[in-house]
Amino acid sequence: MKRVYAREEVCMACTLCEVHCLVQHSRSRDLVKAFKRERPRPLKRLRVEERGPLSFAFQCRHCPEPDCVYACVTGALTKGEDGVVLVQEDKCIGCWTCIMACPYGSIERDLAQGVASKCDLCPGEEIPACVKNCPNDALVFAEEGELAWLSTTT
Amino acid sequence: MAFYDYLIVGNSVAAVGAVEAIREVDRSGSLAIVGEEPHPAYSRPAISYLLTGEKTPEQLAYRDPDFYRRMAVELLAPRRAAAVDPARRRVTLEDGACLDYGKLLLATGGRRVTPPIAGADRPGVFGFISIADVAALKEHIERHQARRAVVVGGGLIGLQAAEALLRIGLTVTVVELMDRLLALNLDRRASATVEELFRSHGVELFLGAAAKEFRPRPGEERVGAVALAGGEELPCDLVVLAAGVAPRAELAREAGIRVVKGIAVDQHLATSAPDVYAAGDVAEAYDFLEERARPIPIWPNAYHEGRTAGLNMAGRERSYRGETAMNALHFFGTPAISVGQYDPPQEGYEVRELAGEGFYRRLVFKGEVLVGLVCVGDAVDRCGVATGCIRDRIPLSEEFKEKLLADFRFLSLPEEWRRRRIRGEA
Numbered sequence: 182m183k184r185v186y187a188r189e190e191v192c193m194a195c196t197l198c199e200v201h202c203l204v205q206h207s208r209s210r211d212l213v214k215a216f217k218r219e220r221p222r223p224l225k226r227l228r229v230e231e232r233g234p235l236s237f238a239f240q241c242r243h244c245p246e247p248d249c250v251y252a253c254v255t256g257a258l259t260k261g262e263d264g265v266v267l268v269q270e271d272k273c274i275g276c277w278t279c280i281m282a283c284p285y286g287s288i289e290r291d292l293a294q295g296v297a298s299k300c301d302l303c304p305g306e307e308i309p310a311c312v313k314n315c316p317n318d319a320l321v322f323a324e325e326g327e328l329a330w331l332s333t334t335t
Numbered sequence: 336m337a338f339y340d341y342l343i344v345g346n347s348v349a350a351v352g353a354v355e356a357i358r359e360v361d362r363s364g365s366l367a368i369v370g371e372e373p374h375p376a377y378s379r380p381a382i383s384y385l386l387t388g389e390k391t392p393e394q395l396a397y398r399d400p401d402f403y404r405r406m407a408v409e410l411l412a413p414r415r416a417a418a419v420d421p422a423r424r425r426v427t428l429e430d431g432a433c434l435d436y437g438k439l440l441l442a443t444g445g446r447r448v449t450p451p452i453a454g455a456d457r458p459g460v461f462g463f464i465s466i467a468d469v470a471a472l473k474e475h476i477e478r479h480q481a482r483r484a485v486v487v488g489g490g491l492i493g494l495q496a497a498e499a500l501l502r503i504g505l506t507v508t509v510v511e512l513m514d515r516l517l518a519l520n521l522d523r524r525a526s527a528t529v530e531e532l533f534r535s536h537g538v539e540l541f542l543g544a545a546a547k548e549f550r551p552r553p554g555e556e557r558v559g560a561v562a563l564a565g566g567e568e569l570p571c572d573l574v575v576l577a578a579g580v581a582p583r584a585e586l587a588r589e590a591g592i593r594v595v596k597g598i599a600v601d602q603h604l605a606t607s608a609p610d611v612y613a614a615g616d617v618a619e620a621y622d623f624l625e626e627r628a629r630p631i632p633i634w635p636n637a638y639h640e641g642r643t644a645g646l647n648m649a650g651r652e653r654s655y656r657g658e659t660a661m662n663a664l665h666f667f668g669t670p671a672i673s674v675g676q677y678d679p680p681q682e683g684y685e686v687r688e689l690a691g692e693g694f695y696r697r698l699v700f701k702g703e704v705l706v707g708l709v710c711v712g713d714a715v716d717r718c719g720v721a722t723g724c725i726r727d728r729i730p731l732s733e734e735f736k737e738k739l740l741a742d743f744r745f746l747s748l749p750e751e752w753r754r755r756r757i758r759g760e761a
């Protein structure tokens with residue numbers, strides 16, 4: 182399946198991916214409203230890490246054998262036929278077993294709602310919002326097999 | 336008489352893990368589950384939400400209502416398996432039915448341990464491991480207008496019961512044999528945080544205390560007080576007995592299958608009998624940190640074991656990667672996580688801690704490798720990054736040990752591992 186991959190050699194840590202991710206996962210889909218007015222506050226589903234000139238954005242790998250799904254004690258986390266790993270919020274009890282299990286650190290606590298929050302690859306969109314809005318092609322949406330060039334440039 | 340290519344005894348998470356794995360490999364082989372409880376597989380760790388009324392039994396279902404049909408599983412429930420005959424490949428049910436199998440999985444889980452306390456079978460003394468336990472407890476509370484509860488056992492299950500009882504308005508006392516709560520789940524400092532949480536919510540704790548007798552109410556059979564070995568008597572309207580669980584391995588033992596504490600299994604989750612597998616709380620699978628097999632009665636491990644067993648049963652050879660002890664707990668809104676050897680078993684380990692307001696983190700290293708952790712409060716965020724270090728035995732220099740302690744993120748990993756994680760390589 183296609184996933185989002187980071188290219189740290191061209192990421193500038195502008196965090197526009199985080200901004201657009203948050204807006205995409207808001208109810209209003211409006212930049213100002215999403216950041217300033219919506220309650221509960223929408224959350225971004227990816228994180229930018231930065232130290233000096235080094236930076237990259239990162240989100241869920243939608244693993245072929247997802248530790249989070251296997252660990253989830255209520256069945257709130259599922260991997261669909263399309264491979265996307267999703268949280269069913271009404272089933273999540275906020276026990277954070279998934280946070281303990283995910284080696285990618287890609288699940289966050291939504292404290293307002295008491296549920297796990299993670300990348301859903303933007304259902305309904307051809308290209309996830311983070312990738313679409315990256316000004317530098319520092320995020321690519323690709324099959325694993327298409328990645329040879331990525332690993333040689335990093 | 337019926338024949339199934341795959342037969343599973345027990346209908347909980349290990350069984351579901353096996354079913355999902357079998358169906359990845361074999362869409363058409365016949366598959367049945369014998370389940371003693373009259374429910375589809377449900378979230379045992381969430382039964383306290385039944386007590387508080389936040390969930391109904393239906394909402395506890397672990398999978399969607401269509402699961403068994405979708406997976407072409409015949410669910411034989413509520414029915415109990417009475418005997419296994421590995422030579423004839425036959426399971427006999429209590430109602431006399433005989434089921435023959437190609438491959439058998441024993442996923443019978445655990446049962447509550449009943450310590451030698453006089454009056455442990457008195458009315459008003461409850462376990463806390465099933466929907467039925469919670470239903471009985473609830474019924475008792477309503478019928479007797481119960482107001483005071485004593486929970487015997489300050490481990491994970493007892494404390495989940497204690498918090499739920501408190502939330503529905505009872506006065507709760509916890510009696511624990513060890514000198515601290517959650518002695519099997521947390522280090523001393525994190526235990527102290529949890530003790531403080533319970534005390535501040537008005538729960539009285541008796542630590543290092545043994546319940547000796549459940550005494551009746553005057554003129555009645557049902558429980559009216561808990562007598563402690565130290566002489567105190569705690570009046571109560573009910574007792575929750577949560578002194579631990581043990582593998583429910585008697586089907587295997589009586590069939591001559593090798594049992595140590597749990598059912599012994601190899602790296603394919605196969606038992607000593609041909610074509611018989613075991614997974615979940617009933618089995619003792621490989622702990623990659625302790626480097627030995629032992630029962631670790633936790634949900635994620637039950638799934639992984641069930642999954643590995645299922646793949647092998649369906650003919651796709653897969654070695655169990657090994658799991659270890661890990662727990663994610665939360666009491667009164669404060670989360671706590673522990674993984675691996677957070678209390679160093681002997682000399683030769685290095686402990687690093689970081690603590691602040693609502694934040695406690697402890698990392699335990701053996702040489703360059705992280706082997707255990709405890710996180711409380713906001714320190715749990717992205718904890719799996721560190722769990723991954725434990726699993727993958729990532730060598731960490733002094734620099735990266737400090738980075739990891741400060742922040743669970745990829746920049747706290749050595750470059751090679753950072754790149755591997757970003758590429759999503761297992």
Ligand SMILES: Cc1cc2nc3c(=O)[nH]c(=O)nc-3n(C[C@H](O)[C@H](O)[C@H](O)COP(=O)(O)OP(=O)(O)OC[C@H]3O[C@@H](n4cnc5c(N)ncnc54)[C@H](O)[C@@H]3O)c2cc1C
Nearest residue numbers: 345347348349371379380416443444445615616632633634
């Ligand atoms: C209150 C509570 C809270 C918990 N919280 C957590 C938590 O937060 N995190 C965590 O990781 N773990 C937790 N656990 C532990 C977790 O629930 C278990 O590790 C897990 O359920 C084990 O799954 P299993 O499939 O091995 O068996 P079980 O869930 O024990 O199920 C076994 C099933 O087999 C059935 N069975 C047994 N014998 C027979 C027979 N002869 N015939 C037919 N059916 C039979 C039983 O009735 C039962 O339904 C908790 C447990 C309890 C009780």
